[in-house]
Amino acid sequence: MATPHDAPPSVTSPVGRAAESLYWAMAGLEGPEATGWTGELGLPTAPREERPKALILGGGVAGLTAAYELSLRGYRCTVLEAWRRVGGRNRTARRGDELYELDARGELVRTHLCDFDEDLYLNLGPGRIPHHHRRVLEYCTELEVDLQPYIMETTANVVRLGGEPGYRWRNNRVANDTRGYLAARLAALEPDLWPDLRDLLITFGDLNRDTLTYEGSTRSGYLHDLDIHEFPRPAPPIPFGNLLASNFWKEHFYQPTAYLWQATMFQPVGGMDQVVTALADAARAAGAVIELEAEVTGITVRDRQDVTVTYMQGGREAGSSRRPRPTA
Helix, strand or coil: CCCCCCCCCCCCCHHHHHHHHHHHHHHCCCCHHHHCCCCCCCCCCCCCCCCCEEEEECCEHHHHHHHHHHHHCCCEEEEECCCCCCECCCCEEECCCEEEEECCCCCEEEEEECCCCCCCEEECCCCCEECCCHHHHHHHHHCCCCEEECCCCCCCCEEEECCCCCEEEEHHHHHHHHHHHHHHHHHHHCCCCCHHHHHHHHHHHCCCCCCCCCCCCHHHCECCCCCCCCCCCECCCCCHHHHHHHCHHHCCCCHHHCHHHCCCEEEECCCCHHHHHHHHHHHHHCCCEEECCEEEEEEEEECCCEEEEEEEECCEEEEEEECCCCCC
């Protein structure tokens, strides 16, 4: 499939026109500039006199999105999904769900029967929607999927780290004490600091402005519980040697700062599969047909204008084809 940087192919055949519409559908209606695409944003509608068919293989999020967008524009869409549910890798497990995996012989074997308490669930695939997934957020708004904040990190939590005897500190102590020690050591290595660099290190590490040393910071917490009668004093810093011995940076400590995990993030209320349910319902409402347990067994393409797909459903072979309309 072409990337958003490429223009869609200029074709006039029915198959080609459907492929072009699919391209625009997958390019997204909102925010494609983020991918580098600056062309036309509108999706073409199906020719009224033909209403060509679009056969979509796979009922994952991409397939359901294609079915929804193309159905809105007049295409007769059918989705063939080999499994008994839609969603693909987007799956939420709940009480009573059976989970299957392929064994060494390639056969399906039930590996889990979920016995969660009522109203509990586990997202087995995607679990969060980052702020920069603007198209997904747009669909959630359009399809009325309720969202709630996804908390990746809270600095008040205790982190258990490796090493001996095993370290347990609050996240904010690890982060801020490390920052303070490093800032102080850099200041000691550069006695003749530029004024701006000096001020940066003092603020960055919360250093003593006179001695340029790190003596603890209220960013890491307080020595005693907050009290209206006392000015808060910082908790004593974790010894730098202990921080190094813990190897905390090897325990995904800084993962929340990676772009794909940065706040603010969201999750659908009730499980990530709420997006799948909303897309499937919207696609059906727009006229799409979704066939479950329809395993594709063969695809034949002749000159890009004659396509036949065969699939098994209910132990019987079925098929769907699209041939160009004869011309005079």
